[in-house]
Amino acid sequence: MLDQSDSYVTADGRTIGGVVMEMKNITLRFGGVVAIKDISFDIREGEIRAIIGPNGAGKSSMLNVISGFYVPQEGTVEFHGKPRPQMRPYEVAQQGIARTFQNIALFEGMSVLDNVMTGRLNHMKTNLLQQALWKGKAEKEETANREVVEKVIDFLEIQHIRKTPVSRLPYGLKKRVELARALAAEPKLLLLDEPMAGMNVEEKEDMSRFILDVNDEFGTTIALIEHDMGVVMDLSDRVVVMDYGKKIGDGTPDEVRNNQDVIDAYLGVAHD
Numbered sequence: 002m003l004d005q006s007d008s009y010v011t012a013d014g015r016t017i018g019g020v021v022m023e024m025k026n027i028t029l030r031f032g033g034v035v036a037i038k039d040i041s042f043d044i045r046e047g048e049i050r051a052i053i054g055p056n057g058a059g060k061s062s063m064l065n066v067i068s069g070f071y072v073p074q075e076g077t078v079e080f081h082g083k084p085r086p087q088m089r090p091y092e093v094a095q096q097g098i099a100r101t102f103q104n105i106a107l108f109e110g111m112s113v114l115d116n117v118m119t120g121r122l123n124h125m126k127t128n129l130l131q132q133a134l135w136k137g138k139a140e141k142e143e144t145a146n147r148e149v150v151e152k153v154i155d156f157l158e159i160q161h162i163r164k165t166p167v168s169r170l171p172y173g174l175k176k177r178v179e180l181a182r183a184l185a186a187e188p189k190l191l192l193l194d195e196p197m198a199g200m201n202v203e204e205k206e207d208m209s210r211f212i213l214d215v216n217d218e219f220g221t222t223i224a225l226i227e228h229d230m231g232v233v234m235d236l237s238d239r240v241v242v243m244d245y246g247k248k249i250g251d252g253t254p255d256e257v258r259n260n261q262d263v264i265d266a267y268l269g270v271a272h273d
């Protein structure tokens with residue numbers, strides 16, 4: 002077991018730091034349905050942490066607890082060592098947490114560039130009145146925001162579609178634009194909701210490469226949920242496996258791959 006402040010070295014030689022977020026004995030219910038049953042795990046600075054599990058395992062519910070969207074009935078979520086109170090989405094963003102969604106949530110009629118710009122909203126300090134009265138400051142801020150956005154657009158190799166309305170893009174590129182918008186917020190913790198769902202093999206390979214590059218280049222801590230076990234195994238440093246709301250595995254990809262409970266869950270072995 003790792004202590005809170007322990008660091009560890011990954012298979013590819015990266016040093017992972019202390020705990021960024023800790024889930025302690027989380028239980029989440031929807032009426033009579035227990036979506037998450039007494040689950041604990043942590044997310045560490047600089048790591049790629051995956052949560053996987055079959056249909057209905059409780060992954061989306063868990064991501065919503067991590068993002069602060071759902072408040073569990075039992076247990077606590079600690080962020081940088083402090084219990085996190087219930088927060089509104091903008092407060093979550095102010096804490097340096099950004100996310101993407103399973104069903105793409107972009108402004109379809111707007112260009113790629115404008116969509117990515119919306120990721121900067123949280124960094125815009127001048128209001129409309131200030132913009133009218135104090136043009137210079139607003140312009141400076143706009144230029145700084147544009148610079149970040151252009152950097153992200155270059156990084157994710159979407160320069161060629163920057164003026165294209167999102168509605169005209171194929172699915173894989175829309176997912177990349179969504180990633181760009183999340184990155185434009187310069188998050189410390191990036192949450193990805195099934196980033197590879199619905200993609201073909203080539204799109205999955207591209208997305209995997211970009212996730213690794215984001216982590217490598219910006220040092221962003223990444224937590225992602227994914228249905229397909231195969232795609233995350235090459236990406237992740239540590240993996241939590243959920244089944245029927247319970248945690249049945251937690252460790253490196255090799256550890257969870259060889260865990261009998263995990264193998265049974267994925268092969269659909271009957272439960273007692």
Ligand SMILES: Nc1ncnc2c1ncn2[C@@H]1O[C@H](COP(=O)(O)OP(=O)(O)OP(=O)(O)O)[C@@H](O)[C@H]1O
Nearest residue numbers: 031034036054055056057058059060061062063228
């Ligand atoms: N808003 C909700 N209201 C009622 N029940 C819910 C709600 N969200 C999730 N559930 C239930 O909680 C359980 C876990 O669902 P969840 O969507 O978290 O699983 P999942 O692992 O993300 O599934 P999938 O891979 O199919 O997306 C399921 O039984 C689901 O029906």
